[in-house]
Amino acid sequence: MFVIDCPNCGPRDQSEFVYGGEAHIARPTKSEDMTDAEWGEFVFMRTNTKGLFAERWWHATGCRKFFNMLRNTATDEIHAVYRIGEKPPKVDADLPATPAGEASIGSGNDAVKIMRADAEAGS
Amino acid sequence: MKRYSALELIRQGLTGHRGWDRVWRKPEPKESYDAVIIGGGGHGLATAYYLAKLHGMTNIAVIEKGWIGGGNSGRNTTIIRSNYLFDESAAIYNHALNLWKGLGQELNFNIMMSHRGVLNLAHDEGEMRQLKRRVEANRLNGVDSEWLDAKEVKNFCPSINISGDIRYPVLGGTLQRSGGVNRHDGVVWGYARAADAMGVDILQQTEVTGILTDSGQITGVETTRGTIRTPKVASVTAGHTSVMAKMLDIRLPVESHPLQALVSEPIKPVLNCVVMSNAVHVYCSQSDKGELVIGAGIDAQLSYTQRGNLDIIEHQMASLMELFPIFSRLRMMRQWGGIVDVCPDASPIITKTPVKGFYVNGGWGTGGWKATPGSGHVFADLIAKDEPNRIAAPFTMDRFVSGALVAEHGAAAVAH
Amino acid sequence: MTAPVRRSPLAHRKPASAPDDLLHLSERAFDAKIVLRGTPDILGPALAEVAGVEMPEPTRSTTSDRHRLLWQSPDEFLLLGPKDTELALLDALQAALDGAHVQIVNVSDYHTTLVLAGPKARETLMTLSTLDLHPRGFTVDQVAGTTFGHALGWLVQTADDEAEGGPVFEILVRWSHADYLFCELTHGARAFGMPESKPLSGELMEI
Amino acid sequence: MSGTSRVQGRGLVDRSRPVTFRFDGREIRGFEGDTIASALLANGEIMVGRSFKYHRPRGIVGAGSDDPAAMVQVGDDAAATDPNVMVTTQEIHAGLQAGPQNCWPSLKYDIGVLNDVFMRFFPAGFYYKTFMGSDRFRWLNWMTFEPLIRAAAGLGKAPSKPDPDSYESVNRHCDVLVIGAGPAGLAAATNAARSGARVILVEETPHLGGSLLASDGDTTTIGGKSAADWVEAQKQKLSENPDVTVLTRTTAFGYYAMNFVGLIQRVKDHLPEHQRDAKQPRQRVWRIRAKQVVLATGAIERPLVFNENDRPGIMLASAVRTFLHRYGVLAGKRILIFANNDSAWQTAFDIRAAGGEVAGIVDVRRDLDEGLALRALKAGISVHPRTAIVGTHGRHRVDSAFVAGLDDGGNIRGTRSRIECDLIAVSGGWNPNVALFAQSRGKLKWDEGLASFRPGQSWQEERSAGACNGTLDLADAIAEGAKAGMEAARAADFTVRAVKQPAVETDAVQTLNLVPVWQVPSGLPREKTKAFVDLQDDVKASDLQLATEEGYDSVEHAKRYTTQGMGTDQGKTSNVNAFGIMAEARGITVPEVGTTTFRQPYRPVTIGALGGQHVGAHFMPRRGTPMHDWHRAQNAIFEPVGDWLRARAYPKAGESFQAAVQREARAARTTAGLLDATTLGKIDIRGKDARTFLNRVYTNAWSKLAPGHCRYGLMLGEDGMVSDDGVTACIADDHFHMTTTTGGAASVLQKLEDYLQTEWPDLDVWLTTVTEQWAVAAICGPKAEQIVASIVDGIDLDPAAFPFMTWRDGKIGSVPARVFRVSFTGEVSYEINVPATYGHWLWEQLIAAGKPHGLTPYGTEAMHLLRAEKGFIIVGQETDGTVTPGDLRMDWAVAKKKGDFIGKRSLSRSDTMRDDRKQLVGLLTFDGDHVPMEGAQIIGTADEPAPPVPMQGHVTSAYFSPNLGRSIAMALIKRGGQRMGETVWIARNGDKPVPAKIVGYDFLGDAKGEAA
Ligand SMILES: Cc1cc2nc3c(=O)[nH]c(=O)nc-3n(C[C@H](O)[C@H](O)[C@H](O)COP(=O)(O)OP(=O)(O)OC[C@H]3O[C@@H](n4cnc5c(N)ncnc54)[C@H](O)[C@@H]3O)c2cc1C
Ligand SMILES: NC(=O)c1ccc[n+]([C@@H]2O[C@H](COP(=O)([O-])OP(=O)(O)OC[C@H]3O[C@@H](n4cnc5c(N)ncnc54)[C@H](O)[C@@H]3O)[C@@H](O)[C@H]2O)c1
Ligand SMILES: Cc1cc2nc3c(=O)[nH]c(=O)nc-3n(C[C@H](O)[C@H](O)[C@H](O)COP(=O)(O)O)c2cc1C
């Protein structure tokens, strides 16, 4: 379970929060001018990043505020929280070496160990 | 391929089991293939098998970044049923169910397909209405499905608690007798062995790291073992579907979440069927080896870690106690997680893409195991003919533009 | 028509105690409770004037002789006052904040207050709460909106651990969760000899 | 035969307290502090069960939770029996009943052993190769064989009655969590605690001390104290520190993300019934959030894999020491040692020191430590270097071993000779217990000296110390523990000075000098060699080799194909051997093979304990309204609506549910009805932009709604599908009171906050939930006005003054009340809101005031019926997430001109604009007495053709309407809106379809005009 550092209330157990999905998807203001495809893009399409990912959380039981969080979805490491409207800060993260690969440590995906990583364990 | 049989087992038993063939080769990647399938899960291997068997495409490769079956295929609770609400879903899942029936024999590999029956329980008026609607739709679609009242539920599955005292009493449920469970690893291995025997190269420990195109047409893939040329690339990567699509700058309506499951210690048979309940959130069956196999919930956040939180398991166990108080003293032996690719309408994507020669099969979320043969079958058809067939057609990406979702999510109790 | 009777959600529960004053659990119903939405700079003067309380720091509460003001979010505060003062408070606050971009809502009946006091209060709460409730982690006047098992509530510590009788916690819990929480707390404290209250159940649900 | 193997003066068992228990139907005597295992061994018994697959006899191998297979069924009570209990961890107590499992008719004579006879035909994964049916014998498929296989599989039996015990989970935060209370863990805990940090120390066994308790306490001194006294001193230090919590009989079972660690404490399992405190749970889960973790979980000895190594009587060398020193039991009368390293020699010395007989030391190594050899010589122990055990003998317990010499190639040379013995103590080396480290997602590294994996790179805030870190030397382990404890405290922001660590003097063997041997050669062909790796699941070395040859060579495939490490012990003692054997079979190194994934739990955890206290009556809150007690008192039938329980109907004595519903619904239209509507969600909305906000969240227009008025609104998701509805009242120009569906209350508020905070932060609007501030009684019917008039003050109820879709403030007695003239039934209706604490009183006043007028309380079922008569939808019943306002034929509720609102754009997509979508209509069955089933499908023909049958839609609601004297139904039907008057058929399972006419869904029409 995560401990999430609410920008207003401080570190709290994940059970107090509601996940709010991908961050920084602005609702179109001129939807009437959009094609069906463009609108479908807004409603349904997601980047679903493996790696550093900006997402929203809602502190449902506490301050009831939405905020943003930068998390490495390949390791679940939380790198930063920041307020709605702010830009994601720059952080260093242990990102997967290849698009579908695993971070050098912490991914939890021992099950899809790649040969070369196996060999590394020996050294 | 040496055929498996009881006789062969005895023959080998007498000679020290030294004469078995390798289940699949360990080929070096060729320079080029007629098609490359990314993802050596059940769906990917089934796709390869049907491409080779039904479409004569044998110069193909299945590329798997880890070991085959190491994705969701190796970590699901193997619940198989086809009692979906909408015609489109019923069609594809029932297609799969029919293929499951003879699959062990067809593959010459015992996949332990056990048609022991799947119960879906209703605990309130809303669920009763939904499930009855489903039973009726199923019946008219030719899907085996029946309604049981609470007593009939108890008769069919004696270990369930149908007492009226519990928080959400069992009011009734649906039963699909042809539903059940099977041995997930066996399915993966059976497909792999059969596909390999027809010449399909299964490349394990090979990760696709890039997809090559030339003026909007697929030309090959980059892998951790070099570049492979091919005019057709099919992604069947479940949790990693978005990652694959991103290589071609395609966004998909998919989010990848951890989904957990667990097994209890093995015990003598106590649960004779599959039990699923949405309101109380229980998915449970007992494996042939004796463990209770219990599906837990999905974590809200997306994650690629194949792990999940303890509280999900705790809630799950509290729920299990509602329906099966006699399981309280059993013990959880192992818990694990997978990465499921969830679509907003809880239906899969089987589609061509704007890039010619790039096909995507994914979005099966928490419930794609049951579709494995059907999914592979129709996807092979799509890859071979470059057009979705009747069963696959409703599942293209177009629906997220037009709005013609196959909204099992809103309409029915969908999970596993 | 009979004279109005106010009934609290836990009217059917008697205060419960564990032996040796290890723990006391009771309901304090009918506090006046007003939610104030607005920024502290706007609310501050009005609250000082009407209730004599200062604006609390985040996750803290402040008190005056009759009132307690709980921080709930940067723009949300909960004012507690004596029984039957909510309408007067409402009027006074409305007058003091007339025209400002604020919201003032009477929620006196939304919550009731559970008072949990005694040396075993922290341990009891920790059967349900994921907060760090060690005296180093949670101190007097601290406030947290959180979960207690399946119930939601606002927790505030109102007396110090060193105080006679040990620490005192108050939980503001909504009507429909009050019985559940009361019973969970007695259940969690059974090891200290607390008599257990069983959650209400037995509603007929089968036709 | 009691106590024959006890050694005087040793062990922590209390010899003044004998305990008798039953095993396999016999009385066994032991002492308080014994486990089943130590008591059995003391009585000369070692066999306890049968293996999973071949039903081979299984005995005690380990002395703790690492034992692979010595499991029994405890308790013979149908409710409180426990399968698969490890005899090595279950403490004995009076009244304990234990019996063997997985054997029939008895432990000694087991039919299942036939599997053993045919073992050669049942290699790993044999079942994948048969039972799949053939063209000729299709019936010979899995469905035929499965029941037999299932009955043979499994181990113990589940209870058949609900668990009488209770469980609990608690939360704790700490600065330093130390797992394992061996020398390293004790040093870590005491040194961390010196800093003032909050420390929790967890130990799986009943005692602190770890491996120190498994050694001769007199020959080792720590800081000048005997080992036992040192442990006692540490214990004392810890217990005096109020910031330290020590938990024994507690296992850390799961290391999760962000230093969240789950512990399982066995509170009462070791106590006899009469000593079990009813106030305590049977087991308790501790959910620990630690700033820092110190892992000091020790090392697990691994056995050697040799031919016929699974006979009862073949035991880990360290277990022999543990039984001797911790329990004062010599596990055998004549003990043979078999090893590839120095540490097992200690076992030989200890046995001699305790007066036992050592049959010899068989060691596969050529070069032995001279000092050790000398010590053996002095102790009169014969040593066989460069020798291996190649076979064993004995029916239910080993009685002798066959040994043979090894050549330099590691192959058998010369002839076999026989050594008589009743116990073989084996050691293949030590595996650092890295399970928790690996769970925390740390990276393992291969240690050549240990020939095992140990912690490499940490990922979480954690450090390993002592044997689990590969540090086997006692002094080093203590120093490492102390350092880890201090570093952990510092990392948690405490200061602590280093102090001198105690000097350690010991003559215990501290060296290892291991020569790895993954499979001891037997000189026999593979098929004749029964060299077991996983004793529980009967995985032999040959199975792993076969798997490799067949192509299941990835460690994960081999695991799944052979079931290696998939038993209840999860391969604690066997996995590394298996990896070694696979490496040899593949011709690669062990680290190249890699490990399988370590998963939670470290040791199986009771399912009930994971559920904790949140089961049964505590499962979910039963949310009730202020009027709930009244409904209960009337014996109402309830229904769950989300977490709420709502009264569904109030049948009178002897009245059926259906009759009650009909009566209630009739009364609501003929006299008056009263509904508890408290559960509706309510949101107070305030701010100068409130109207703009409502315009954006609802489909219809809100700009002109005047104060005092109410309006019905539909809410969509961005996908254009109806997601909620409700009536919102304008209180003042900048102030609204919104209602939502009961189930939607929380999600609507979240959604509104979301849009407000993230999309439209420029809007000046505040939202506050007031759902439970108000109790709501909805009274309707011809007599409603009269009844309301008799209790409400300050409101002119004249319809002209208080028209439909308005609200007024008034008073009931002295209680302020807000009354809404809205209607969900089509009847004149008043929704009276009072502060919740007056709800019960209000309800009673209405009941009393209504009595003379025939006021009848009605439940949700009649409410559903009444609204259907009037053609009002219920979100979630008429809708299912696929329904637009147009589909509901409620275009009137969608403002075309007001600008954007949530979901608007989706309504003009090609599919949502299709004209053959399903639309909501009314249905009147030709037979007015027939009430269609809700959920029934609509078809186009009078007879049901063979499937697949084209379906046109389904019945969403259906009732017998007492007010219309016939059945009514609502249905979503393709193109329904354009098919008024058409006949369709409602399919019925097994019966002829029922014809029905498509009609509008306002069944009452203008007769009851209170419609939005
Ligand atoms: C806990 C759990 C329980 C479930 N229970 C059920 C159930 O009871 N019933 C049911 O019907 N469904 C269930 N499911 C869902 C089901 O498991 C999946 O829908 C199904 O197995 C998907 O199969 P697949 O072959 O598409 O995916 P996978 O088996 O996941 O295969 C995808 C493969 O792609 C590989 N891959 C990814 N990226 C790359 C790359 N770049 N290069 C090469 N290879 C790559 C992965 O390593 C993986 O092996 C469950 C899922 C989980 C996690
Ligand atoms: N000479 C050798 O070959 C050899 C081998 C192994 C150990 N040792 C000895 O081990 C000692 C090292 O001490 P140590 O403290 O590292 O190990 P230890 O074995 O003394 O203590 C480990 C403790 O951790 C407990 N434990 C393990 N897993 C647990 C869990 N999940 N939850 C709760 N408790 C758990 C065990 O019950 C045990 O008491 C040295 O004295 C050394 O001599 C020697
Ligand atoms: C249906 C099913 C049954 C399983 N039974 C067992 C079992 O008996 N013992 C076991 O240790 N693991 C069992 N597992 C879990 C696997 O060991 C493993 O955890 C899972 O395949 C995920 O892989 P991973 O843990 O290596 O990541 C089972 C898994 C599934 C899907």
Ligand SMILES: [Zn+2]
């Ligand atoms: Zn917060």
